[in-house]
Amino acid sequence: FISCGGGPAANAAVTVSRLGLKSAFAGYLGNDFLGQRHLEEFSQAAVNTDLIVRGDSPTPLSAILVKPDGRRTVVNYKVATPPLPADRIDLSGWHPQVILFDGHEPEVSLALMKAIKGRGISTVLDAGSVHKGSLKLLEQVGYTVASQKFARECTGMEDPLQAALKLGQYSPVVVITLGEAGLVWKNEDGSGRLPAFSIDAVDSTGAGDAFHGAFAAGLAYGKPWKDLLTYASAVGAMCCTKYGARPAIPTAKGLSRFLKKHQKSKTK
16 A cells, blocks of 8 residues: 555656756645645655645545556545636746646646746646646647547547647647557657667556656656657656656656666667
8 A cells, every 4th residue: 555645747847856947836735634645746756836725625645556467556535626716826927937737727827828928838638537737738838748648529520640630730849648559649740659668667646647758848847749659658658667656756867777778678
């Protein structure tokens, strides 16, 4: 049994910090035991918490059941925790290079998208599932990094590459992650595929969140496109090699060792 903080954007913020960059999380945590523990985890991970909103509504909770093959089932418990109002988070004094949205706070997210327009900030959507927030953000962000589930439900297409081409009509750059099958992508220069790293997976929980965090970090580092995809893929793969989402997110040094090891195996 492993207990730790979670959530797509929250895990991505921890990933960015572990990869050597400064990160902050903007979202809600309740004034309860879980909220306080999550806040402490952020502090331990050097994630800035100044934009976190606290309240009396309970902190959302997820129970994750990991199967023998590393796949998992997630049960979410959100009760009646309301979405944050559009004006609840102010970024006027902040100057981030990249903002990652997970779509779970649609009112705040859309207001922030409007507020940062023209400021040269890269925007990424973690499109895990189809809902109101993700669909509205799809047409506004610069990069959409979607799950295969989102791509299929949003486009009605089973073929991931065809789905990427379709999503490319709404978002300038699209990446669809496919788990052990790698990923497909579409940008202004064309489209393509990237195979997954060969690993012994024990738990895929948080792998997508880690991929998104690494993708945002790679953008901030200014990595070339193919290097960016490899970088994010490696972080997502490493997250599958240990149980639990947060405990498995690698550091920059761990990632460097992983990439060197796999580069050697390719050249043998």
